[in-house]
Amino acid sequence: MSVTAPSPTVMTSAGATSSAQGAAPILSLSGIGKHFPGKEVLKSIDLHIAPGQLMALVGNNGQGKTTLMKLILGLLAPDAGKILINGETAGTSRSTAQKAIFGYLPETTAFYPNLTGQETLRYLSSLKQGGETRITEALAIVGLEHAAKQRIKTYSKGMKQRLGLAQALLGDPKLLLLDEPTNGLDPSGIHEFYQILGQLKAQGVAILMSSHLLAEIEPRSDTIALLKDGIISAHGTVDKLINDAELPSIIKFQKGPRFNEEALDQILQQHTTEKRYLEQSGLFVLTCHPVHKQALLLALLSADRLVGKLIVNDPGLEELFLQLNSGLKIT
Amino acid sequence: MSTSTILFAIARKEFIDHLRNGWIIAVGLAFAVFSLLITFAGFGFTGSVGVGQEQGTLFSLINLVIYLVPLLGLLLSYDGIAGEHERGTLDLLRSYPFNTALLLYGKWLGLFMVLTATLIVGLTAPAAISIYSGHTLQAWTLLLITSVWIGAIFISIAIMFSVLILDRGKLIAIAIGIWLLFVVLFDLGIIGILVSTEGNVPMSLVNLLFYLNPTALYRLLSIDLMMDDAMITQLGLMGQIPPTPALFAAITTWTIIPTAIAGWRISALGK
DSSP states (O other): OOOOOOOOOOOOOOOOOOSOTTSOOSEEEEEEEEEETTEEEEEEEEEEEOTTOEEEEEOOTTSSHHHHHHHHHTSSOOSEEEEEETTEEEOSSOOHHHHTTEEEEOSOOOOOTTSBHHHHHHHHHHHTTOOHHHHHHHHHHTTOGGGTTSBGGGOOHHHHHHHHHHHHHTTOOSEEEEESTTTTOOHHHHHHHHHHHHHHHHTTOEEEEEESOHHHHTTTOSEEEEEETTEEEEEEOHHHHHHHHTOOEEEEEEEOTTOOHHHHHHHHHHTTEEEEEETTTTEEEEEEOHHHHHHHHHHHHHSTTOEEEEEEEOOOHHHHHHHHHTTOOOO | OOHHHHHHHHHHHHHHHHHHTTHHHHHHHHHHHHHHHHHHHHHHHHSSOOHHHHHHHHHHHHHHHHHHHHHHHHHHHTTHHHHHHHHTHHHHHHTSSSOTHHHHHHHHHHHHHHHHHHHHHHHHHHHHHHHHTTOOHHHHHHHHHHHHHHHHHHHHHHHHHHHHHOOHHHHHHHHHHHHIIIIIIHHHHHHHHHHHTTTOSOHHHHHHHHTTOHHHHHHHHHHHHHOOHHHHHHTTOTTTSOOHHHHHHHHHHHHHHHHHHHHHHHHTTTO
């Protein structure tokens, strides 16, 4: 049986695309290297972030995500490479004007237990040249107005994280550097957090965010940069990365009323597909190259009641991440 | 945003933090108990209050200050910057649009205010009793100023180590070590030198050694400023105290140098 019909039958995940491609980058890194005694953390990093762009920095623990952020902020000095902030070369230290564009959320910040949330923001705002009104606004954005007058020692981890985000928003930053920002947030908090980021993006704020919660960042990032072995081993939109990686699609189905193994094998032969049968769940699992997926699906569905319930799993960021980290080459 | 606004914002936050965690009241009251004991003991020895008695009380209080205030300065400040580092706020504030050295100077100023308030709490009661008994405010004011100053030197030293080491566990050990060195071991060392040489050491050399120890400088300065000639003679120090300006210059140097080293170091963090 041959199938040539082109129309897609199953739609699955899709990444958001950048709204600001082509704009002059607010941050450019080229050839950035950094080593600590006995360990080369970053070999040669090239990155460019444009206003209004959300880039997710993905990588296993210890791959240098936090180090890279500290290099951008000037908290560490690179051994090699060049950093441009707003088109201006940044040396080992950041000028006050360069620092003024940053909003930084460190991975963990405990703040000051004896101050209230409002006092903390007032303190930090005065160090960031911000006014009183911005404090109320920042507290409202992160949903902490109700706890503004409570001391931080009574805050939960998620509330501290929200406070951290609120301080990052003070002073109208142009570039947000968020290190594992959704740590400690509950699902509704995460949802609200990305809504806030969406609004900031719309205002032209560039965001570089590190995370290893792939399912969370996949639908929300414009671009993904995968940090591995000291380099950006993959970079682009989620769709592009997945397409480039040619990760296999997985089709699972139950036997239909007129199931016939010979007929199935005949179809599979034509579509370079691996087949497994899961006894417990009674499911057939087919693994095929993405280019064969549509044709295979059509063939399966065209066969007379060969298949029952059918599930298609398209590869996502998580599969991509696993493949990249297992050392398989991507083209 | 002016430098002074940032400086005072940091100092203010530091002060509020220590007011709320109970440090100022708790330590101030403990200090008050010690200083009241000394004051009453001083009055009690003769059963009457006289000029000589005030001198004795002040001298005892100077010794109390030598033992306690350096320790207070060190304990107050040993984790000044290391604490920010552990809390994650040091990196955060280093990313803020102001010179990071201001964080250090602001913190120094805040801790200085905390210590001043603590000593005001600690010295008010004995001073009030003494002044009520007919003594002068001047000596007590001088005692407060010199006490705050010796504390400020140890705040500077502790903050310097806090920036250099950035590890609270090590820093508490260093703080205790510094206190032992300057308050206990140094004097024992000088006594050891005098005994082993049977006193054949020029006084000028001993005086030079005093410049290496801020608490020794404080003792000399306080005696110079607060004790009358009779008391100084009684202490065997007549003609032995270095000139007042030299003492002031020395304690000023002891205050500024560690803070300057810390300021330089904090700006160079991560480089």
